[in-house]
Amino acid sequence: MTTVSACWRALTDLVLGADARVRRRVRLSMIAVWGYSISSVLLVYAMQIGLVARVPGEMLLAYMWVGMTTFYLLVRTDWSTRLGSPGMDLPQCLYALVAILFAYAITGPVRSSVLMMIALVLVFGMFTLSARQVFIMGAATVLGLGVVMATLVQLYPAEFDPKLELIKFVLAASTLPAVSAVAFYVAQVRGRLVQQKAELRKAFDRLQDIATRDELTGLVNRRHMLSLIQQAMQRQQRAGEGFCLALIDLDHFKRINDLHGHQAGDAALRHFAETARAELRQTDTLARWGGEEFLLMLPSPDPGPGGALQALGRIREALQAQPLADGSLRLGFSAGITEHPAGEALDLTLERADRALYAAKAAGRQRTEVLPVPAPRERPLVKPAQV
Incomplete structure (x- = not known):
């Protein structure tokens, strides 16, 4: 049993990292891994039954797995901290948004259901992004969706009805800001809680310092x-x-x-x-x-x-x-x-x-x-x- 526990501990350290901060970030990244994995299975099935053409489907698969692997390695090796984004939260959300818009363009009759995944990305952002980043994500979502829909209408007018696409865009554009607003509020609350926690830590350290040190000399009392x-x-x-x-x-x-x-x-x-x-x-x-x-x-x-x-x-x-x-x-x-x-x-x-x-x-x-x-x-x- 001890050997099994040691092997399991070594495996988790290898996958998640030994540092507690890195482990927390990698675990959050695993949520994206789960989402990409389910999406990949569905995409392969859609390709097999003819809903999605093979070439664009394989391109989307490659896009998802190359991105997922890259983000995992950046976070796992802590290179993400050197790049200024320890959890790579905003880059991951924007990358996922591009994948969703790509999927919307190639998934044929089921493309409307793909739009629901945008809300999932925004909900994920509630717990990882700052208020400013949530605003950027919401704006990028509405803008990106509008550009993709307009492009598809221009390139494939027989397949994409302009009136139908307009209705979809208006519904999405009116719904997504509401979701973004909730995420923005949650991010603000989370930011205030983090700030209050830091202030409480400073106050506690100050009280501990007063209790253990001589005020005049700074020495232990x-x-x-x-x-x-x-x-x-x-x-x-x-x-x-x-x-x-x-x-x-x-x-x-x-x-x-x-x-x-x-x-x-x-x-x-x-x-x-x-x-x-x-x-x-x-x-x-x-x-x-x-x-x-x-x-x-x-x-x-x-x-x-x-x-x-x-x-x-x-x-x-x-x-x-x-x-x-x-x-x-x-x-x-x-x-x-x-x-x-x-x-x-x-x-x-x-x-x-x-x-x-x-x-x-x-x-x-x-x-x-x-x-x-x-x-x-x-x-x-x-x-x-x-x-």
């Missing part, structure tokens, strides 16, 4: 950082992926506020955040912990104190090389680093990082201290805290 650390602790329990924490405090930040004002203090916080992010790995997470304090989490690979020291060293060098404001103010920081051993409560790790930070400040600031993890027998046996 304290609440979200605690959640990320909890996830890292769970990965550590499952896969042994350790991590380090570094508690960082900007040196003499109060002096910056007192001498230069709170705007300069805010600029200093943003400057530190931007500089630090530029020097960190994508897997590292820096959060504003509170005030002028920041918390840095450095996960595997190589999350040891040596790697953390190097990362903080790069940040310190970058801050010295990029002074703030007029160049007279260079930021410095003190930091405390420690590892988080599996099974230890988070508050104990944070307390150890805080003691390392205090040691760095006591030693003269603008430095980093590492506080190693106590031996197992010296650590309290406490389960990981639920954050």
Whole structure:
């Protein structure tokens, strides 16, 4: 059963594609495949019983299958996106309209029934075309039908009665705009729904950003950082992926506020955040912990104190090389680093990082201290805290 499922999955991926967006577009194209297939069967039958001449019938068959295959390949390979029409919706509808008008010209006594397929194409357009494209399709349908009927009357007056063709055209020309109007309205509603969905997504992303990020610096906020650390602790329990924490405090930040004002203090916080992010790995997470304090989490690979020291060293060098404001103010920081051993409560790790930070400040600031993890027998046996 597993082999059958795997083979079926491979077959569907081959036909529809593995990408979800491409699969949706190919499925819609399969509606056209179904329509062309039924039409082809009926056309072959009409040729066999003499309703349709063989040469024009074969020409129409070739036209349908070449077009259907071409559109399928364009959508399946996603070349349609490069051409500016991912689903090739309007081109497919216009191509089908030409096929229907061709069929109207060659199907003899049953040609009137062929006109019903135009409405089917317009209904399909309700769910795939934009409002502007529906208008183009409706106008092309009425114009194309009028041109074909007039041409047939001129070329074959004995077979096509002008009065009868005029009645057919007036009926079609009065009915098709109504169908087009409905399709136009549906397309407008669908367009508004798509726009509203996009706006809701933007609003949701904005709310999520507000809930998880510090507004001033753009860094992860304290609440979200605690959640990320909890996830890292769970990965550590499952896969042994350790991590380090570094508690960082900007040196003499109060002096910056007192001498230069709170705007300069805010600029200093943003400057530190931007500089630090530029020097960190994508897997590292820096959060504003509170005030002028920041918390840095450095996960595997190589999350040891040596790697953390190097990362903080790069940040310190970058801050010295990029002074703030007029160049007279260079930021410095003190930091405390420690590892988080599996099974230890988070508050104990944070307390150890805080003691390392205090040691760095006591030693003269603008430095980093590492506080190693106590031996197992010296650590309290406490389960990981639920954050």
